[in-house]
Amino acid sequence: DGSTPDMQVRTTCPYCGVGCGVVMKPDPTAPHGWRAQGDPAHPANFGRLCSKGSALGETIGPEGRLLHPVVDGRRATWDAALDRIAAGFRDTIAQYGPDSVAFYLSGQILTEDYYVANKLAKGFLGTANVDTNSRLCMASSVAGHKRAFGSDTVPGAYEDLDEADLLVLVGSNAAWCHPILWQRMQANRLRRGARIVVIDPRATATTDGIDLHLAIAPGTDALLFEGLLVHLAEAGRHDRAFVETHTNGLADAFAAAFARAGTIETVAAGTGLKAAEVATFFHLVAETERTVTLYSQGVNQSHQGVDKVAAILNVHLATGRIGRPGMGPFSLTGQPNAMGGREVGGLANQLAAHMDFTPEAIDRVGRFWGATAMAGKPGLKAVDLFQAVEAGTVRALWIMGTNPAVSLPEADRVRAALGRLDLLVVSEVIGSNDTLGAGLSGPAHVRLPAAAWGEKNGTVTNSERRISRQRPFRPLPGEARPDWWALAEVGRRLGHGQAFAFADAAAVYREHAALSAFENGGARDFDLGAHAHLDRAGYDALEPVQWPLPAGARRGRARLFDDGRFFTPDGRARFQVPGEPALAARPDADAPLLLNTGRIRDQWHTMTRTGLSPTLGRHLPEPFVEVHPADAAWFGLTDGGLARLSNRHGAAVLRVVVAPGQRRGSVFAPIHWSDDNAGQARIGALVAAVTDPISGQPESKATPVAIAPV
Ligand code: SF4
Numbered sequence: 028d029g030s031t032p033d034m035q036v037r038t039t040c041p042y043c044g045v046g047c048g049v050v051m052k053p054d055p056t057a058p059h060g061w062r063a064q065g066d067p068a069h070p071a072n073f074g075r076l077c078s079k080g081s082a083l084g085e086t087i088g089p090e091g092r093l094l095h096p097v098v099d100g101r102r103a104t105w106d107a108a109l110d111r112i113a114a115g116f117r118d119t120i121a122q123y124g125p126d127s128v129a130f131y132l133s134g135q136i137l138t139e140d141y142y143v144a145n146k147l148a149k150g151f152l153g154t155a156n157v158d159t160n161s162r163l164c165m166a167s168s169v170a171g172h173k174r175a176f177g178s179d180t181v182p183g184a185y186e187d188l189d190e191a192d193l194l195v196l197v198g199s200n201a202a203w204c205h206p207i208l209w210q211r212m213q214a215n216r217l218r219r220g221a222r223i224v225v226i227d228p229r230a231t232a233t234t235d236g237i238d239l240h241l242a243i244a245p246g247t248d249a250l251l252f253e254g255l256l257v258h259l260a261e262a263g264r265h266d267r268a269f270v271e272t273h274t275n276g277l278a279d280a281f282a283a284a285f286a287r288a289g290t291i292e293t294v295a296a297g298t299g300l301k302a303a304e305v306a307t308f309f310h311l312v313a314e315t316e317r318t319v320t321l322y323s324q325g326v327n328q329s330h331q332g333v334d335k336v337a338a339i340l341n342v343h344l345a346t347g348r349i350g351r352p353g354m355g356p357f358s359l360t361g362q363p364n365a366m367g368g369r370e371v372g373g374l375a376n377q378l379a380a381h382m383d384f385t386p387e388a389i390d391r392v393g394r395f396w397g398a399t400a401m402a403g404k405p406g407l408k409a410v411d412l413f414q415a416v417e418a419g420t421v422r423a424l425w426i427m428g429t430n431p432a433v434s435l436p437e438a439d440r441v442r443a444a445l446g447r448l449d450l451l452v453v454s455e456v457i458g459s460n461d462t463l464g465a466g467l468s469g470p471a472h473v474r475l476p477a478a479a480w481g482e483k484n485g486t487v488t489n490s491e492r493r494i495s496r497q498r499p500f501r502p503l504p505g506e507a508r509p510d511w512w513a514l515a516e517v518g519r520r521l522g523h524g525q526a527f528a529f530a531d532a533a534a535v536y537r538e539h540a541a542l543s544a545f546e547n548g549g550a551r552d553f554d555l556g557a558h559a560h561l562d563r564a565g566y567d568a569l570e571p572v573q574w575p576l577p578a579g580a581r582r583g584r585a586r587l588f589d590d591g592r593f594f595t596p597d598g599r600a601r602f603q604v605p606g607e608p609a610l611a612a613r614p615d616a617d618a619p620l621l622l623n624t625g626r627i628r629d630q631w632h633t634m635t636r637t638g639l640s641p642t643l644g645r646h647l648p649e650p651f652v653e654v655h656p657a658d659a660a661w662f663g664l665t666d667g668g669l670a671r672l673s674n675r676h677g678a679a680v681l682r683v684v685v686a687p688g689q690r691r692g693s694v695f696a697p698i699h700w701s702d703d704n705a706g707q708a709r710i711g712a713l714v715a716a717v718t719d720p721i722s723g724q725p726e727s728k729a730t731p732v733a734i735a736p737v
Pocket of ligand 1: 043078
């Protein structure tokens with residue numbers, strides 16, 4: 028995996044799930060010698076970049092990099108560090124069994140990294156304790172897709188956003204979080220007159236100037252869509268032929284919806300909306316066949332996220348508006364490679380290549396890998412995994428490319444739990460963060476210097492199932508190495524040299540593609556058989572392509588389910604009955620406000636990269652909390668003053684922004700800042716570790732908190 032320093036390089040943005048193509052051009056006037064431009068040939072962005080992508084050249088400097096392995100606080104060689112990991116994992120398994128070791132990965136790492144981690148754990152260590160921060164991102168969509176479609180399939184493509192007549196965004200601030208897709212939606216609006224509805228408790232940049240903003244009460248989205256299901260039947264918009272031929276279960280879903288949300292007045296009362304607003308929304312959807320419903324973290328990050336997804340999918344199945352141009356449900360992925368991670372089994376409840384832990388799949392994957400210790404059951408999901416660390420049942424943990432001491436719910440507990448591990452391995456590009464612990468005396472026993480964006484070589488998959496290459500254009504600094512290589516070296520040290528003898532990232536990708544097609548891969552949605560023999564030159568030249576891509580296919584498929592065939596055993600989609608909408612915890616005298624968390628326009632996750640850009644830092648330079656003016660007056664807060672947010676899980680001190688668009692009774696705070704970069708500012712410390720019972724995704728949008736001036 029070398030570099031190509033003398034020429035421009037086509038690569039893919041490392042931030043959000045839009046997955047924009049980037050051209051990095053040498054430029055002696057740029058801060059680090061490289062300037063980022065949009066790739067005009069990439070079908071996600073056609074040459075455009077948002078503020079974060081445009082500033083990529085500012086973020087590739089050497090500041091703060093971890094440049095050599097560290098073992099027990101001392102500089103070490105790679106050999107010593109890898110020997111220590113292999114011995115630690117071997118001894119832990121010998122003493123406590125395979126489920127005492129775990130991996131916690133990231134939607135930031137590449138598909139090739141994910142593949143090798145998954146193979147090592149599930150095929151050679153005998154544990155499925157491989158989870159990822161994608162659990163916090165879109166696990167509810169994964170579960171919703173699988174329940175309805177029989178597979179984790181995004182049915183549509185970005186071109187549907189260009190061709191829709193109505194775009195409904197649910198729980199999404201796309202103008203800040205998926206800016207290039209938002210630009211495509213705006214272009215559709217200007218060019219074709221598409222209308223835009225946003226369903227979000229708070230006013231955001233995305234609600235500016237749109238056709239309808241439904242400032243819904245937190246946690247009631249499913250009720251709104253159940254009401255819509257009823258209204259569409261009354262308006263004669265259910266597609267009876269599609270429902271009868273291609274689905275099961277509408278009668279039960281409809282009966283439940285009718286009982287809970289049978290009239291517009293009932294829906295209005297339950298969602299806190301005006302009846303006229305509800306009626307306008309229902310009418311718009313009824314009259315607009317080409318409707319795309321886009322949903323993001325406001326739906327997924329919920330203790331009822333799977334129910335919310337189900338209520339949205341039910342509407343599209345009932346109307347047959349799925350898999351056809353300009354219509355369908357569309358999950359907006361948060362991270363750049365949450366999709367690619369899932370494709371190789373990056374979630375603890377998946378095996379590999381979209382296979383589950385069925386006896387047939389365990390046997391098939393085990394034979395393909397030549398596995399010596401196949402995991403036989405799903406592993407621990409993220410929140411459960413760290414509770415197992417706290418309880419002492421997980422004793423060796425390898426964290427890669429993520430900062431759970433900031434980002435996981437009840438982050439104080441998570442940070443404390445890390446100190447209990449017999450072996451904590453952290454693969455990182457930087458030398459200091461809350462998970463590593465400040466300075467060399469922190470809890471990480473082994474710190475591995477990871478290759479960063481611009482140095483790594485591999486693939487990512489964006490929200491529309493499009494695989495794109497991340498290509499290196501900088502040499503690896505110091506002793507930094509790709510994550511897949513470190514994982515393979517540990518596999519080799521554990522006696523599995525043949526299974527982990529990957530010459531390069533292309534070899535990893537080729538094996539991943541071959542596994543997806545092994546023994547009738549086409550029976551599943553995810554099939555990359557056309558790449559099973561891709562050589563290094565083909566890999567290097569790979570153009571962005573959507574899966575499925577079975578053997579012999581020359582082009583990917585923009586849409587699935589257009590033929591009405593789903594991946595359930597009988598080929599029919601399944602309506603689901605959502606549970607009764609309810610908050611996980613209600614505000615009370617001790618914690619009278621609901622905390623909603625999210626992103627801002629110009630920062631990414633815990634700011635490891637975006638925090639290096641002076642341009643991006645000018646947007647919103649410090650951690651803040653948005654408060655409705657009436658709440659600010661009630662709690663004695665002033666705009667620009669400091670406030671302390673607290674509850675029984677933790678506390679944070681943030682700048683007050685009095686915002687009329689904030690919903691009364693709720694406050695909003697961004698996720699990016701941490702104790703490492705901004706004092707007491709880890710908002711994850713306040714979020715309760717309450718999860719959806721099916722997806723395991725935490726409720727990050729409605730945690731009761733107290734607020735007081737500082
Ligand atoms: Fe990167 Fe997302 Fe911005 Fe595209 S929209 S440039 S992928 S952050």
